[in-house]
Amino acid sequence: xxxxxxxxxxxxxxxxxxxxxxxxxxxxxxxxxxxxxxxxxxxxxxxxxxxxxxxxxxxxxxxxxxxxxxxxxxxxxxxxxxxxxxxxxxxxxxxxxxxxxxxxxxxxxxxxxxxxxxxxxxxxxxxxxxxxxxxxxxxxxxxxxxxxxxxxxxxxxxxxxxxxxxxxxxxxxxxxxxxxxxxxxxxxxxxxxxxxxxxxxxxxxxxxxxxxxxxxxxxxxxxxxxxxxxxxxxxxxxxxxxxxxxxxxxxxxxxx
Ligand code: ATP
Ligand code: ATP
Ligand code: MG
Ligand code: MG
Ligand code: MG
Ligand code: MG
Numbered sequence: 001x002x003x004x005x006x007x008x009x010x011x012x013x014x015x016x017x018x019x020x021x022x023x024x025x026x027x028x029x030x031x032x033x034x035x036x037x038x039x040x041x042x043x044x045x046x047x048x049x050x051x052x053x054x055x056x057x058x059x060x061x062x063x064x065x066x067x068x069x070x071x072x073x074x075x076x077x078x079x080x081x082x083x084x085x086x087x088x089x090x091x092x093x094x095x096x097x098x099x100x101x102x103x104x105x106x107x108x109x110x111x112x113x114x115x116x117x118x119x120x121x122x123x124x125x126x127x128x129x130x131x132x133x134x135x136x137x138x139x140x141x142x143x144x145x146x147x148x149x150x151x152x153x154x155x156x157x158x159x160x161x162x163x164x165x166x167x168x169x170x171x172x173x174x175x176x177x178x179x180x181x182x183x184x185x186x187x188x189x190x191x192x193x194x195x196x197x198x199x200x201x202x203x204x205x206x207x208x209x210x211x212x213x214x215x216x217x218x219x220x221x222x223x224x225x226x227x228x229x230x231x232x233x234x235x236x237x238x239x240x241x242x243x244x245x246x247x248x249x250x251x252x253x254x255x256x
Contacts, residue, residue, distance in 0.1 A: 015092075016092055016094050017091050017092055017093070018096075018131065018133055019091075019133050019135075020085075020091070021085065022084060022133040022134060022135050023081060023082065023083070023084055023134040023135075023137075023139075023140040024081070024082040024086060024091070024096065024131055024134075025079055025080065025081050025082070025132050025133075025134060025140070025143060026079070026082070026096060026097055026100050026101075026130070026131045027077060027079045027129065027130055027132075028077065028078050028080075028100070028101050028105075028127040028128065028129045029076055029077040029127060029128055030076030030077070030125060030126075030127055031125070031126040031127060031128055033075075033125075036076075036125055037050070037076075039122050039123075040119055040121075040122060041119065044158070044162045045158035045159055045161065045162045045205075046155070046158075046205045048204070049115045049116055050115070051204055051205075051209065052115055053108060053111055053114075053115040053116070054073050054076070054108070054209070055073060055209050055211070055237050056107065056111045056114075056115070057104050057108040057111065058071050058073055058078045058080075058209075058211055059235045059237070060103060060107035061078075061080060061100055061103050061104050061107070062080075062211055062213075062235045063235060065080070065088060067082050067086035067087070067088050068080045068083075069081050069082065069083045069213075069253075069254045069256075070144075070210065070212050070251075070254050071210070071211040072144055072147055072208060072209070072210055072211075072242065073208055073209045073211070074147065074148070074150070074151035074154075074208035074209070075151070075154065076127075077147075079143070079144070079147055080100060081140065081144070082096075083256060084256070085256075093131050097129045097130070097131045098129075100129060101127050101128070105125065105127050108125060109121065109124065109125065141242075141248070144242050144243075145242070145243045147208070148207065148208055148241070148242055148243055149243070151206075151207065151208040152206060155201070155205050155206055156184070156187050156198065157179065157187070159187075159191065159196075159201060160175075160182075160190050160191060161176070161179060163190070163194050163196065164178060164179070164190075167194050168194070202239075203239035206239075207239045207240060207241060208239065209238070209239060210237070210238045210239070210240055210242055210247075211235055211238075212235070212236055212238065212251055212254070213234070213235060213253075214233070214235075214236040215231050215232070215234075216232055216233075217229045217230065217232070218230055218232045
């Protein structure tokens with residue numbers, strides 16, 4: 001690199017290394033997706049194509065950043081949890097966040113037509129991102145619990161809201177009024193009134209998506225046509241509870 005008299009401006013750059021030995025969580029969230037989903041005629045409350053596309057983009061991110069231990073997605077957001085000892089980009093906050101969110105966004109656009117073959121993208125979507133450090137396993141797990149509970153609460157509300165509007169024939173304003181102050185039990189009963197059982201809703205809607213790494217054996221054929229088994233790590237998508245201990249016992253490798 002040639003040294004010029006202008007090199008000194010580099011000294012204005014601020015270091016932004018994240019603390020060592022802490023869980024790092026990068027969360028991306030769609031910018032203005034209330035409008036984006038209307039413009040692209042998403043099925044309400046849940047367009048499964050959009051959730052599958054989010055998962056596809058998240059898979060690209062996980063395949064490119066192997067220190068991500070687990071990811072969790074719901075609605076227009078995705079959280080990526082880097083293991084405590086992750087070393088990527090010297091743990092520089094801006095490098096991690098910006099590379100992750102731009103990779104996620106470009107994958108979202110790259111795969112759009114695969115999931116929405118009949119819907120033209122009306123404008124280039126954007127996602128924001130933040131990175132947060134969590135100092136203990138418990139707090140990192142509580143972070144994921146927070147997001148999954150958020151998914152559950154919003155989904156229950158939205159399922160009731162759109163049932164009232166679509167099947168009950170009332171206006172969104174009236175539906176909002178009808179739901180204000182209602183508890184979980186009331187919402188279950190409301191849905192029963194429309195011959196619906198909330199428990200029968202799709203798991204991806206109720207629980208969101210959990211991406212973990214899994215080892216599988218694949219057949220490899222060599223030049224002599226001899227087939228051997230080789231272990232390969234793949235990203236698996238699940239729609240399970242991550243709040244209770246069972247999940248963490250089933251995946252001891254995440255906490256390390
Ligand atoms: P901001 O830029 O502040 O995030 P936003 O409009 O994106 O604004 P959010 O709180 O992120 O606000 O809400 C996301 C919106 O996108 C909600 O209205 C949600 O219902 C909608 N949405 C997200 N995913 C889907 C989906 N798969 N199907 C239908 N609607 C969806
Ligand atoms: P990093 O991820 O660290 O940025 P990099 O390979 O992108 O790695 P840069 O220092 O950013 O490294 O260099 C960009 C490279 O892309 C250079 O090799 C440059 O010649 C090449 N490049 C960028 N724009 C063009 C262009 N318009 N035409 C041809 N080559 C280009
Ligand atoms: Mg937001
Ligand atoms: Mg959003
Ligand atoms: Mg959101
Ligand atoms: Mg470059």
